[in-house]
Amino acid sequence: MEGTPAPRHVVVVGGGIAGLAAALYLRRGATREIRITVLEGAPRIGGKLHVSEVAGLEVDAGAEAMLARRPEGKELAGLAGMDDMLVYPGTTHASILSRGALRTLPKGQVxxxxxDLAALAASRVLSPGGLARVALDRILPPTTVTTDVSVAAYIRARVGGEVVDRLVEPLLGGVYAGRSEMLSLQATMPQIAAIARTERSLTQAVGDVVAAVPKDAGPVFTTLKNGMGSLPEAVAKASGADVRTGVTVRELVRIPGGWRLVTGPTRDEEIIEADAVVLAVPATAAARLLRREVPGAAAELAGIEYASMAIATLAYPRDAFPVPPSGSGYLVPPVERRPVKAATFSTIKWPHLAEADPGVVVVRCSMGRLGEEHVLQRDDAELVAIAVSEMADVTGVRAFPIDTRITRWGGSLPQYNVGHLGRVARIRVATSIQPGLAVCGAAYDGVGVPACAATARTAAAQILDHLAASEPRAAAGAANDPKG
Structure with missing residues (x-):
């Protein structure tokens, strides 16, 4: 139609779940037609959400679940038409491999x-001396915390080192693959940080937090029947975006009215122009792209460290176990000095997998923490052997798996070290003054799917506000013309 302006063009750099979610929120929030392009450097979309076959079962190779009590993840699945695919764990009973034995994760912990000191004592995770040290929290004077500190610094001061080493470390390690001596209390444990600012007794205040959870709060985690790895394709389809894989963005340059992106090899580069850009890539890549136009944000992003990990997925005949595994799995404290940091009994945790083949037990063994890169330098066969040895030692299984898979996630988990929230605030201030630029992803406010979806929604809203404020005058005039 003559006089109708061309659709505005938004480019999303990064085809992980944050970038795809941003594309979907852009599409749903736009008040008039926009063109959305998603550029992903890898051969596939989805980032750490990926599913592949093991022993004939579709098993996640990356993140296998998302928080169910935080709404953004389930809402994203609903927008992608996957409401009816959400499933929940058959068991949430987990253990800690502490002092050489599997011990029940104590109730009443955050x-x-x-x-609950009685539950802690019954679990036998701590030594008698470590248990006695925890009890001192109720009588010690307050530990004043007025600035961000490490997780270990505050919790050790209140309840002692054994709680840090044997309970906090393995739980945090399962999320960040990091170290409590470095991780930010405010960024990684906000509920505990709030307690540190206002309460005297940590254990008593945690008891209040536990008691405040409604009895009908529902499961903590959820996944999709075809695996979390099935979510990216559904979100991409629902977004209606032009999704291009194998396209690496090398430069991002501010131009009048928008942005220029340079992609491809130097001898065959492609120029893409956009009215607005969403950067949904890891911090290292974002720092590289912003170095020219937003050097302050680039410097802050370059300071975010990343940890690597690998997952060995093993499929066994069910009758190979002398006693079938029970519970959802177990965590391993670093002080145990074992290469496997966690094991999930996937076909026990997720009934839909067991129903697909009742004769198979699938186990996922996670390896690698920050500073343990030497573990991951071994080849796939060695990592399989480590995982098989772990299962033999812990469960007594003697048969070799009928199928295995090694998945490596190099530099995939951002470390929310002390001062992280301040760093993120500075990044957002620096990028917000650049018209038509927003950032989102796991580097900022949380590493899970709901947190990534939340950052994507915020980024999309910023871009849509910019597009609305910068509508061409001809379009604004047409909108005000009573003749239409």
Whole structure:
């Protein structure tokens, strides 16, 4: 139609779940037609959400679940038409491999911080001396915390080192693959940080937090029947975006009215122009792209460290176990000095997998923490052997798996070290003054799917506000013309 302006063009750099979610929120929030392009450097979309076959079962190779009590993840699945695919764990009973034996994760804890001393004693995770030290929390004077500190610094001061080493470390390690001596209390454990600012007794305040959870709160986690790895394709389809894989963005340059993106090899580069850009890539890549136009944000992003990990997925005949595994799995404290940091009994945790083949037990063994890169330098066969040895030692299984898979996630988990929230605030201030630029992803406010979806929604809203404020005058005039 003559006089109708061309659709505005938004480019999303990064085809992980945050970038795809941003594309979907852009599409749903736009008040008039926009063109959305998603550029992903890898051969596939989805980032750490990926599913592949093991022993004939579709098993996640990356993140296998998302928080159910935080709404953004389930809402994203609903927008992608996957409401009816959400399923929940058959068991949430988990253990800690502590002092050489599997021990029940004590009830009444929040990210490893205990509140019920009787349950803690019954679990036998701590030594008698460690248990006695926890009890001192109720009589010690307040530990004043006015600035961000490490997780270990505050929790050790209140309840002792054994709680940090044998409960907090393995739980945090399962999320960040990091170290409590470095991780930010405010960024990784906000409930505990709030307690640190206002309460005297940590264990008593954690008890109040536990008691405040409604009895009908529902499961903590959820997944999709075809695996979390099935979510990215559904979100991409629902977004209606032009999704291009194998396209690496090398430069991002501010131009009048928008942005220029340079992609492809130097001898065959492609120029893409956009009215607005969403950067949904890891911090290292974002720092590289912003170095020219937003050097302050680039410097802050470059300071975010990343940890690597690998997952060995093993499929066994069910009758190979002398006693079938029970519970959802177990965590391993670093002080145990074992290469496997966690094991999930996937076909026990997720009934839909067991129903697909009742004769198979699938186990996922996670390896690698920050500073343990030497573990991951071994080849796939060695990592399989480590995982098989772990299962033999812990469960007594003697048969070799009928199928295995090694998945490596190099530099995939951002470390929310002390001062992280301030760093993120500075990044957002620096990028917000650049018209038509927003950032989102796991580097900022949380590493799970709901947190990534939340950052994507915020980024999309910023871009849509910019597009609305910068509508061409011809379009604004047409909108005000009573003749239409």
């Amino acid at each position: 990210m490893g911080v205990p509140s």
